[in-house]
Amino acid sequence: MKISINRLKKYIALTESPEEIAALLTQSGLEVEGIEEFISIPGALEGIVIGEVLTCTKHPDADKLSLTTVDIGAGEPSQIVCGASNVAAGQKVLVATVGATLYPTEGDSFTIKKAKIRGQISEGMICAEDELGLGTSHDGIMVLDTDLPNGTPASELISVTQDQVLEIGLTPNRADAASHLGVARDLKALLGRPLCIDQAPELQIEGDRKEVEVTVENAADCPRYAGVVISDLKVEPSPQWLQDFLRALDLEPINNVVDITNFILHDLGQPLHAFDADQISGGKIIVKKLPKDTKFVTLDEKERKLSGEELMICDAEGGMCIGGIFGGKGSGVSDETSSIFLESAYFSPDVIRKGAQFHGLKTDASFRFERGTDPNMPVYALKKAVKLLQEIAGGKMSSEIIDLYPYPVDDFEIEVEYGHINRLIGKKIEPTQVKSILTGLEIDVQNESESGFKAIVKPYRVDVTREADIIEEVLRIYGFQQVELSENLKTDYLAEHPAKDLNKLQYRLSEILSAQGYQEMITNSLTKPSYAEKSSFLDSKLNVEIYNKLSEDLGVMRQTMIFSGLEVLAHNINRRQTDLKLFEFGTIYQKAEEGYQESRRLAIFHSGNRFAESWIESAKPFGFADLYSTIEQILEKLNIQIGEVQMLESMPFVYGLGLKLGSKDLGVIGLVDDKLLKLAEARQEVWYADLDWDLLCKKASGLKKYQELSKFPEVRRDLSLVLDKSVSYDQVKQVAIQAGGKLLQRIGVFDVYQGDKIEEGKKAYALSFHLQDQENTLTDKVIDKTMSKLIQAFQNQVGALIRM
Numbered sequence: 036m037k038i039s040i041n042r043l044k045k046y047i048a049l050t051e052s053p054e055e056i057a058a059l060l061t062q063s064g065l066e067v068e069g070i071e072e073f074i075s076i077p078g079a080l081e082g083i084v085i086g087e088v089l090t091c092t093k094h095p096d097a098d099k100l101s102l103t104t105v106d107i108g109a110g111e112p113s114q115i116v117c118g119a120s121n122v123a124a125g126q127k128v129l130v131a132t133v134g135a136t137l138y139p140t141e142g143d144s145f146t147i148k149k150a151k152i153r154g155q156i157s158e159g160m161i162c163a164e165d166e167l168g169l170g171t172s173h174d175g176i177m178v179l180d181t182d183l184p185n186g187t188p189a190s191e192l193i194s195v196t197q198d199q200v201l202e203i204g205l206t207p208n209r210a211d212a213a214s215h216l217g218v219a220r221d222l223k224a225l226l227g228r229p230l231c232i233d234q235a236p237e238l239q240i241e242g243d244r245k246e247v248e249v250t251v252e253n254a255a256d257c258p259r260y261a262g263v264v265i266s267d268l269k270v271e272p273s274p275q276w277l278q279d280f281l282r283a284l285d286l287e288p289i290n291n292v293v294d295i296t297n298f299i300l301h302d303l304g305q306p307l308h309a310f311d312a313d314q315i316s317g318g319k320i321i322v323k324k325l326p327k328d329t330k331f332v333t334l335d336e337k338e339r340k341l342s343g344e345e346l347m348i349c350d351a352e353g354g355m356c357i358g359g360i361f362g363g364k365g366s367g368v369s370d371e372t373s374s375i376f377l378e379s380a381y382f383s384p385d386v387i388r389k390g391a392q393f394h395g396l397k398t399d400a401s402f403r404f405e406r407g408t409d410p411n412m413p414v415y416a417l418k419k420a421v422k423l424l425q426e427i428a429g430g431k432m433s434s435e436i437i438d439l440y441p442y443p444v445d446d447f448e449i450e451v452e453y454g455h456i457n458r459l460i461g462k463k464i465e466p467t468q469v470k471s472i473l474t475g476l477e478i479d480v481q482n483e484s485e486s487g488f489k490a491i492v493k494p495y496r497v498d499v500t501r502e503a504d505i506i507e508e509v510l511r512i513y514g515f516q517q518v519e520l521s522e523n524l525k526t527d528y529l530a531e532h533p534a535k536d537l538n539k540l541q542y543r544l545s546e547i548l549s550a551q552g553y554q555e556m557i558t559n560s561l562t563k564p565s566y567a568e569k570s571s572f573l574d575s576k577l578n579v580e581i582y583n584k585l586s587e588d589l590g591v592m593r594q595t596m597i598f599s600g601l602e603v604l605a606h607n608i609n610r611r612q613t614d615l616k617l618f619e620f621g622t623i624y625q626k627a628e629e630g631y632q633e634s635r636r637l638a639i640f641h642s643g644n645r646f647a648e649s650w651i652e653s654a655k656p657f658g659f660a661d662l663y664s665t666i667e668q669i670l671e672k673l674n675i676q677i678g679e680v681q682m683l684e685s686m687p688f689v690y691g692l693g694l695k696l697g698s699k700d701l702g703v704i705g706l707v708d709d710k711l712l713k714l715a716e717a718r719q720e721v722w723y724a725d726l727d728w729d730l731l732c733k734k735a736s737g738l739k740k741y742q743e744l745s746k747f748p749e750v751r752r753d754l755s756l757v758l759d760k761s762v763s764y765d766q767v768k769q770v771a772i773q774a775g776g777k778l779l780q781r782i783g784v785f786d787v788y789q790g791d792k793i794e795e796g797k798k799a800y801a802l803s804f805h806l807q808d809q810e811n812t813l814t815d816k817v818i819d820k821t822m823s824k825l826i827q828a829f830q831n832q833v834g835a836l837i838r839m
Contacts, residue, residue, distance in 0.1 A: 037284040038218050039073075040199040042302065046219035046230055053199040059225050064511045065212055066204045069773055073283040075196035075275075077168050077827065082135025082147070083189035084108065085181065086161070091117075091124045096153040105130055105161065108186015116157035121175035129167065129177050129189050131160040140165040143837060144830065169193070196279040202776070208498040210406030214304030224475030224512050235415050236422040241431035242266065247315060247376050249437050252323040256346050257358070259381040259440040260322055261413045263421060264312055266374040268292065268430030277427070285820075291428045292368045292375060295420055297399075305379060305408060305416035306400035308348075310355060310366050312374040317351025320376065325354055332364045333357065333396075345390030346382060359387040359404040361396050374433070377420060379413040381444075384497075397810070409495030410444040444494045451505050452487035459506050462518050472512045473505070537732050540673075541620055547672060551665070553616045553639075558599035560622060561589035566598045569714055572686035579624045579631055592624035596638035597687055597707070597723055601715030604642055608718055614643035620728060635729050636702075639665060641722040662704055662722045666694070669726075673735035677701070680765040687711050687723070694726075696734055702726035749780065749807040752822055754829075755838035756800045757793055762833050767800065774828035778806045778813070778821050799838070 040053055049056065057067035086107040094100035094116060101122050104112040107130050115130070122128075131137055131147045137160075138144045150157050164170040164177055167189075181192055203218070211217045216232070223230050245264045251257050272278070273294040281288050284301055288294050296307040310320075325331075327343030331354045341347070346358035355366040359382040368375060388405035391397060417436060424430040457463045470480050470488075478499070479491035492499045499508060510518070545555055561581065567573040579592040593599060600619060607615055617640045624633045641657040648654040670677055681693040683705060691705015704724040712721060756767065764784065771782050786801035793799055806813060806821060829835035 036203045036205045036213060037071075038201040038203055038215055039280065039283050040201065041196075041283075042215045042280065043219055043222070046216060046232065047222050047226070047228055049222070051226075053201065056222070057201055060201070060203065060218065060221065062511075062514060062516060063221055063225055064206070065209065065218065065221060066206075067201050068204045069202040069776065071200045071202065071774075071824075073196070073198040073200050073279075075279045075282065076193070077138030077144070078136055079195045079197060080167065080189040080193060082132050083162070083167065084130055084132060085179065085183050085185055085187045085189060085192060086113075086128050086130035087185050088122060088124050088126045088128060088161070091122055094153060094155060096155075100153065102155055103161070105159070106185045107132065107159070108184060113158040114156055115159050115161055116152040116155055117161045117176065119161065119163065119176040121178070122161060126176075127179040127181055129162045129179065131162055131166075133158055137162070137166055138168045140168050140171055194275065196276070196283075198279075198283050200283050207406060210403060210408065210497055211304070211495050213403050213406070214300075215302050217304055220477065224472060227475065233419075235418045238418060238421055238432055238436075240433065240435065242433060245312065245374065245433040247312065247318055247320055247434065247437070249320045249439060250322065251439050252321065254439075254441050256324070256383050256386045257322045257380060258383070258442060258444060259410055259413055259438070261379045261417050261436060261438045261440075262320070262376055263417060263432060263436045264374065264376050264434040265421060265424050265428075265430040266312070266433040268373060268375065268424060268428040270368060270370050270372050270428065274427060290368065290370070292372070292424065295423045295427065296377075298423070299416050299420050300399055300403070303412060303416050303419070304403060305412045306359065306403055307416065307420055308356060308362060308378040308400070309368050310348075310376045310378065311368055311372045312376045313372075314366050315350045315355070315376060319351045320355075320378075321349045321351075322358065322380075323347060323349060325349070329354070331357070334362045334364055334367060336364055339394055342390070342393045344386070345393065346386050348378070357390060357394070357396075358382060360391050360394070360401045361398055375430075377417060377424075379417040379420075381408055381410040381413055407497035409493075410440075411494065414438055446494060447490075447492040447496075447500050449490045449492060449500070449502055449505055450487065451490050451502050454486065455502060456506050456509060459503065460510050460513075460518060464509065464513060468513070469509055472509050476508055476512065478505070478508070540732060540735060541728075544669065544672065545618075545620075547668075548618050548639075548665075551616075551668075553618050556600070556603050556617050556619045558596075558603060558619060558621065559589065560592055560599075560624070562591060562593040562598055563588050564591045566714060567591070567594060570686065570711065577625045579626060594623055594625055595687075596621050596623060596636050596725060597711065598715055600638050600640050600723070601707070601712065601717045601721065604640060604721060605715055605717040608642070613719060614645075614647065616641055634727065635732075637669075637724075637726040637728045637731070639724040639726075642717075642719055656720070657722055659704075659706065659722065662724055663692075666704060666724055666726070669731075673731060675731065675734050680763065682763075696730060699730055700727065701730060745807060745809050747808055747810070747812050749805055750813050750818055752804050752806065752818065753785075754802050754804065754822075754826070756802065756829055756833075757797050757836040757838060758800065758833060760789070760796055760798050762835075764800065766833055767802070767829070767835075770828050770832045771802075771804070771825060774824045775804065775806075775821060776824075778808055778817070779825075780805045780807045 053070050057070055061067050084107050086105040089104045089106055089112055091101050091103045094102045099118060101117045103115050103117050105115050106112050133147055133149050136144055136146045147160050161176045163175060164172040183192060205213060219230055245266055247264055249260060249262060251260050270290050270292055273288050273291045277294050277298060278288040281294060281297060286297055292309050296309055300306050324343060325341050325347050329341045330338055331341055332338050347354045348356040348358045354363060356362045382404050384405050384407045387401055391401040391405055421432055453466055473480055477493060480488045481491055482489040490505050564578060567575040567578055573594050581590055584590045604615055619638045622633050622635050641662050644654040644656050645661060677694060678697055679695040683691040683693050687708055688705030689708050691703055693703050694701040702725045707721040707723050768782055783803040784800055785803055788799040806818060826837050
């Protein structure tokens with residue numbers, strides 16, 4: 036679910052950054068999976084200014100080109116060669132200055148450079164509509180009607196919407212948060228700030244009355260049904276602000292009527308449906324179930340057989356819509372529509388869920404209805420939509436608002452004891468703070484006493500019906516992070532969870548490594564003091580010394596796993612066993628201010644050749660990629676996503692990488708320095724990885740379990756990126772993961788090039804992107820949109836030049 040920060044600010048005053056808002060929401064249970072930047076016009080017209088054509092003459096060496104001088108407010112006029120047939124002196128135009136990057140409606144982006152065209156210098160570009168990504172017209176340059184001074188940025192003339200969009204992984208129980216209003220309610224409680232919610236507009240019937248008779252046959256299936264007739268409206272494209280709002284949420288604008296219903300759905304969480312009023316047979320709407328196997332053609336032009344259990348919105352002749360799920364062909368809004376019946380209802384979640392599952396339909400409306408919408412919202416949302424239809428589509432309200440609500444849904448009343456709150460949370464929270472949190476969440480506190488109170492919960496909170504739910508609400512706003520945890524913490528819980536078996540985890544990982552040709556070693560934790568004394572990356576003062584040592588060679592506890600492993604390698608190499616893949620789980624020790632520290636590590640060593648020489652292929656030595664591939668496999672098995680990667684050019688390596696998980700150091704990997712090899716008398720190249728096993732165990736969520744292959748096909752797309760040599764593949768990968776979202780399954784590198792065919796200081800990656808949706812077959816439109824996001828992210832974040 037996508038949430039616009041700009042829209043949130045209409046509900047609540049926000050001074051926090053998008054990252055701070057995301058952290059707040061995540062801590063309270065609305066996990067923010069990513070933050071995307073939305074710009075209504077690619078590039079935000081940066082480097083585009085208003086100019087005035089001072090002179091325009093024919094190019095001396097080209098019949099179809101003009102030679103112009105343009106005042107762009109920079110002192111001396113700029114000479115620009117222009118190919119548009121409509122350019123003329125005296126015009127106000129939009130000019131892309133040297134260095135500006137253009138994002139045309141079709142084709143790749145490009146940067147304006149000072150150039151010589153047919154022997155004449157050109158210092159910029161006079162732009163057409165499609166060259167700026169403002170439309171599709173390429174009939175000629177844009178001629179402006181403005182009094183703004185020359186040199187004024189184009190963004191002051193043409194509005195550019197810039198927004199930050201939160202991607203929230205909404206859990207099934209939080210149907211109340213499936214809207215901007217719902218998220219704003221949580222922020223109200225978290226920040227202690229008031230909400231700004233408009234009153235329902237006052238509406239009156241205008242012009243001729245046009246009534247529609249509504250009947251609901253079973254109030255249990257449809258507890259509330261509201262609607263109104265709007266006449267004399269004009270179906271046309273929506274205003275720019277509305278189109279920008281929808282595009283920020285990855286929705287494609289259709290027309291003003293449909294766009295308004297989508298706006299209300301994502302803003303207030305209330306689905307609406309517009310019927311062409313002239314297509315409603317008999318002027319009647321009947322909400323009922325139709326017989327099993329009744330044929331019905333939906334908007335996607337598919338004929339479906341009904342199960343007999345789904346709720347249908349019918350007219351006098353038959354079905355017009357599968358209620359709360361999907362519209363029918365012929366009853367929707369078209370360009371010729373001038374009058375609509377606008378529906379706003381509260382349907383039974385069970386009925387909608389069964390219907391959606393039976394037909395395999397997942398829509399924005401069914402997503403909300405089947406989880407439970409607010410029964411008090413339909414009329415308010417309807418009035419807001421009518422007001423927008425009047426303002427945007429010129430519509431007139433032609434009937435009273437119909438509101439069939441025979442059995443209003445009552446608020447939930449829940450008895451709560453303070454003792455239970457403290458017992459389940461594991462920490463005492465003062466009653467005043469409990470009351471403040473619940474009031475912020477619009478949960479009334481009544482009949483308060485020393486022992487407890489009665490909580491009155493509005494029905495839009497379908498997930499808060501028990502005392503335990505109230506306690507969960509208190510805890511998520513109070514903050515899980517504020518409940519101190521200790522190794523011996525005990526509290527009550529509602530369900531048992533098996534403890535993580537660390538020995539089993541280590542055993543299974545040992546099996547996996549052994550299956551890949553690794554041999555496990557177990558070495559002595561005692562080692563030579565000279566290793567720390569002669570190694571610049573260790574401090575001998577931190578050695579843990581043995582009081583009753585048996586020998587000087589075993590006088591201290593090891594600070595690192597590297598030397599005990601190198602000794603094993605040396606022992607094997609001296610006996611002509613030169614091709615080695617070894618690993619060890621062990622412990623390292625150090626002095627610390629508070630006494631002594633020990634931590635468990637996983638050490639991995641490669642030395643020699645990947646495989647022996649044979650008639651099929653010559654011997655090939657181990658390289659960095661072989662060891663890094665093993666690290667990636669370990670992390671994948673443990674369900675851990677690697678974080679930041681840093682280059683290392685210091686002991687114990689000739690070169691290597693430092694790996695992080697969040698802000699914590701995971702370990703290092705690299706080629707061992709010759710000086711250390713000599714200390715351990717190892718006489719061939721060694722690759723070494725050292726991982727924090729304690730951190731891996733803490734972060735692991737068990738070994739990865741494989742799932743059934745998706746029945747929907749995977750799609751591959753390739754891109755070639757030209758980058759600065761300083762940009763690492765890991766940076767590229769992180770940008771791709773963030774921009775590609777859930778559809779991006781994996782990334783592959785099938786070529787890396789550095790040479791004279793590209794600019795000095797650059798390198799080229801040829802990458803493959805594998806896209807797949809677990810629930811639907813990907814369409815060309817979705818694929819192209821995802822690839823466009825990736826391309827824009829690569830250009831903006833790592834300065835990539837894209838070669839298709």
